[in-house]
Amino acid sequence: MVVENFLPANFGYAIFVYLYSFVMLMYLGIKVGAARKKFGVKYPTMYSDKDQIFNCIQRSHQNTLEVYPQWLVFQTIAALEYPVAASVLGAIWVTSRFSYAWGYSTGDPAKRMHGAYGYIGLFGVIIISITVALNLLGVL
Template sequence: MTDIEDLLPQNFAYVILTFIYSYVMLMYLGINVGKARKKYGVKYPQMYSDKENVFNCIQRAHQNTLEAYPAWLIFQLIAGLAYPLSASVLGAIWVTSRFSYAWGYYTGDPQKRMKGAYGYIGLFGVILISLATALQLLDVI
């Protein structure tokens, strides 16, 4: 039987912890949507409100994160397999930025969501590491 240490690179535990951190963030955003549904009277399956802009902003913060999450997961995994420490730092930046993004959006002023724009450092960082990994595997670099 193979040990997990033989399958994953050293320090991959940090990547796993980053994934757990991202799951906590998603649950936090989802719980806030549930609370806002109750507060603003937006019933399921209605996604948005015709009357409550703040609810729509809370919903969009969560929905936008869900839209970006699958791509981030893939690039985070690839980058983490090749460069686990760098990927973990970049991943933590992206996840933390989603809180900043949401808190700005929660004000009801969509422009304030840009407080989370620093997350692009993390996202583009893991994309670039993934690209570099692919090029290394192809013996291009």
Template sequence: MDALTVLPSSFGYVIFTFLYSWIMLGYLAVKVGGARKKYDVKYPTMYSDKHQVFNCIQRAHQNTLEVYPQWLVFQTIAALVYPGLRFPATVQRHALSGLSASVLGVIWVTSRFSYAWGYYTGDPAKRMNGAYGYIGYFGVIILSISVALQLLGFL
């Protein structure tokens, strides 16, 4: 039995969502590297005593890295049952069947760009431009809870 026979074909969308998140993390890392050069913040120094904008750029990346492992876990669990826009017949009867882990994942990843671009202005309050990401983040958590309840026979 191989993965291509076990996973639904729409899991391909989830894989592309993971790749999109990898691009996002790379982008944020490159921005920190550029800011280190611009503001002359040497490794291993994490934050600058002189440059608030550097700290905002660094913090946008750091915050994303702090949340990323949890997102990956819940994204993966949710995607096993709710991968894309089509679901197995056994799942379609549930109220959550209209939700898709891949769509929720794209919302979360895209919001991290908005979050970072707001933070890059040097005004930490503008990071809230990415607050819509909670739709994707909490969405995959809710779908993961649904998967757990289904496995335990409660749904």
């Protein structure tokens, strides 16, 4: 197959992490939709001036979407050279977004820090991406 000529053998793990991240994004989006219905927040209103819990649920989804494109880039760069390590780090990051959202959706914004372990995954793939770049430039 053509794909096998371009991707490392273990890149399939990274693909499963991308699929896991899709499930996570869909879950967070569904939670926002359910909260809109529960708290009566109509589209296109982004935040409620009446209910802090809705705002926390919506914000956990929005924050994830804010960092998601950058994570995808670094995840892909890292996985092209180190697919297993990148996949483990990616799974940590994706899982942390569930923890972040569950903590945040309590209505206590401080509980969003339950997902702080996700920085291990995010910074991990950033560091690996820097390593890949330096290798390509012949610095390492």
